[in-house]
Amino acid sequence: MTIELLAPAAAEAPTRFVERHGRRIAYRETGSGTPLILCLRFRGVLDSWDPAFLDALAAEFRVITFDYSGLGQSGGAASYRAEVMARDAIDLADALGIESFAVGGWSLGGMAAQVVTAMVPERVTHLVLIGTTPPGRVEHPSEAAFLEHALKPVNDLADEEILFFEPASASSRAAAAASNARIAARSADRSPPIAPETYLALLQDRHAEDLFPDAGGYRDFLANCGIPILVIAGDHEIVFPTPNWFALNRVWKSLHLMVLPQMGHGPQHQAPEFVADLIKSFVRTRQRADVAA
Template sequence: MSATTYTPTAIDTPTQFVESKGRKLAYRVLGSGEPLILCVRFRGVLDVWDPAFLDALSRSFRVITFDYSGLGRSTGEANYDPRALAQDAVDLADALGIQRFFLAGWSLGGHAAQVVAITHPDRVRKLVLIGTCPPGKLSHGPEQVFFERALKFDNDLDDETVLFFEPASERSRMAAKASNARIAKRIASDRSPVVPEETYLRLLQAGEAPSDELFVDRGGYRDALAITPTPILVISGDHEIVFPVRNWFEMIPSWRSFHLLVVPQAGHGPHHQEPQFCVDAIVSFIANVS
């Protein structure tokens, strides 16, 4: 009998490291095929992604997740300015020898991903934005409950349900519990440390954390995305407490390559609530939209 080759999954694929510009970036790779780089949320590290979402993506792409500079297991100076986060993604791609790639970002990572698409349009093949907002002044800001829960150092299941799901929906509450259990299965010996409280509070006090003023329109970001030939898919929950989906409605008449998917009875983490549905949408978008 021939030996069976084991394929790593999101709960046990090893963390790797690459040196770039004097700092070490921690990253993981799942699957094979065309590269898809994922930029993570505020307070996020390698281990906040739902394994079900990553594993489903890895059946179609070479999925690359990473820790931003100075956070998790990466070294360097921590900075939540989207331009700095975008540079992390570009530097990682350079270090891995990846010239062109698909790019996705969740929440603050969506800001970083948009900056990459604006500043390196020749490198981003298609752009997926999850639970985030367009650049510039927003008509609809975060709900106060986001700040009350997101700034607590220890978030329990109830906090996560409020932050990333729709607590008014039984379906969403059950999805929150299931997602939390999947994330907890990551092997303990190779986890990225959480972002220290003093770090995210310092970055918040510096004006570098989610708010309706964070993703400022430097150099005409919004206008650049309106005319970009790069296809854009936005996935949002209908009750998005951080970046309300209504902010995207204003983009519909003017952004020529913009697609919007709204997940019902969902919050800031629709891809954790409905991982296979969101992955199916991403795969179809990348395969069929030009």
């Protein structure tokens, strides 16, 4: 008789480590199926993901989350440059022996995921972007409320309501409290938060006129690569305003844009099962296409 071992739920998944190019990368995984590597937001560590979202994805994917180099429980030199964060994701896939995978990213991690796709397009089956920005110059800037709350040494629930949810909506505020409680429920083996002096230095290091500099020609590549791209955004996105994607609707030829009502920068935490279902359906049904330039 064969006994099938079930992957642990996200809240209980142990932190594991791989060594790659002289540094240690901390990661967790749950579920089975198509590998889905998820890249983190600004100030994010392994314990910044809502476990309900990861568990909903794990019904169909081998979900892999990780700490960027030099942050959380990972070693090495820290950087918020998209190319460096992308290399972490690729090196992790290499260390785990994963040749083909879907890649996703939330916020700053969405920039990393786009660079991963441009760096190893033959390995990426699908690109999933949540609350992030396209490369290059954009028309709509972040709202002032973002930096007012994002740079505080500690973010409480009231900050999270503004940063990741829609504070004008009672149901969104309730979802913020529920998500906060789920994330806080893990009591052991947590990744340490990023110190203010660290994230402020990393922001200064990547300071540029554009939020996501397009030095690598990422925008043109993604417009024509044929890899299915799903963008999920709230209708009140204070960090990377959703209208910046509208101009790309018929330019990025494999772009799918989902705008969710009464939501902010973290729709996957407000509606974890719904957003996970969107991603599962997208990966299951949308395939890479040959696209004429």
